Amino acid sequence: MMARVENVEVVVAHQARATVRVGDGFLKIDADQAHLDTEVAAIALSPIPAPEVLWQQPSVLAIRAVTGVIDWSEAGRGDPVFDLATLTLGHPERLGDVLAGYGEDVDAEAVRAAWSLRSLLAAGPHVSGAGARPTAPPPPPVAGGPPTSARPGP
Numbered sequence: 001m002m003a004r005v006e007n008v009e010v011v012v013a014h015q016a017r018a019t020v021r022v023g024d025g026f027l028k029i030d031a032d033q034a035h036l037d038t039e040v041a042a043i044a045l046s047p048i049p050a051p052e053v054l055w056q057q058p059s060v061l062a063i064r065a066v067t068g069v070i071d072w073s074e075a076g077r078g079d080p081v082f083d084l085a086t087l088t089l090g091h092p093e094r095l096g097d098v099l100a101g102y103g104e105d106v107d108a109e110a111v112r113a114a115w116s117l118r119s120l121l122a123a124g125p126h127v128s129g130a131g132a133r134p135t136a137p138p139p140p141p142v143a144g145g146p147p148t149s150a151r152p153g154p
Contacts, residue, residue, distance in 0.1 A: 025054060028061040036061045049101075081106065085114030 009021040017030040030036050039061065043050045051065030084106060088095045092115070099106050 025062060025064045026051070028063065030059060030061075033059055081110045081114050082118070085111050085118055089115050089118060 005023045007021075007023075011019040011021055011026070013019075016032065017028065017035065020027045020029070028036065028039070036056065036059070040053055040056060043053060043063075051063035054062040054064055056062070080102075084098060084102065088098050088111065092112075095108060095111060099108060099111070
């Protein structure tokens with residue numbers, strides 16, 4: 001039987017997924033079951049403290065974690081620098097602690113560079129959707145505006 005729950009906290013929620021803290025556990029709800037399956041596999045392979053998987057049902061994963069990483073939904077194969085960047089992107093003050101716990105020689109500057117890359121890739125659709133095109137030629141001069149030579153170049 002579950003102990004009485006004092007608080008329920010929505011950790012993250014958007015159209016694709018939600019994570020809710022309930023007592024000392026978390027319920028992760030995802031519209032795409034493959035994301036949860038990937039997360040469970042990443043937890044099993046984690047080289048750093050990871051949550052205990054309590055149970056998994058279609059579209060819902062229950063985990064218990066007091067410390068450690070609770071969100072492995074964006075973990076993937078490849079350079080671990082990108083996973084470390086994902087892990088610390090919102091908490092740059094924790095980078096030193098994470099790297100110390102990781103236990104291998106990882107260049108902190110490489111992780112910071114990956115933060116920039118992740119941010120730029122995430123912003124790309126929003127920026128291009130807003131009409132910004134870095135490779136586009138400059139707009140035509142406006143009547144009564146500065147001469148073409150006075151406008152900044154591309």
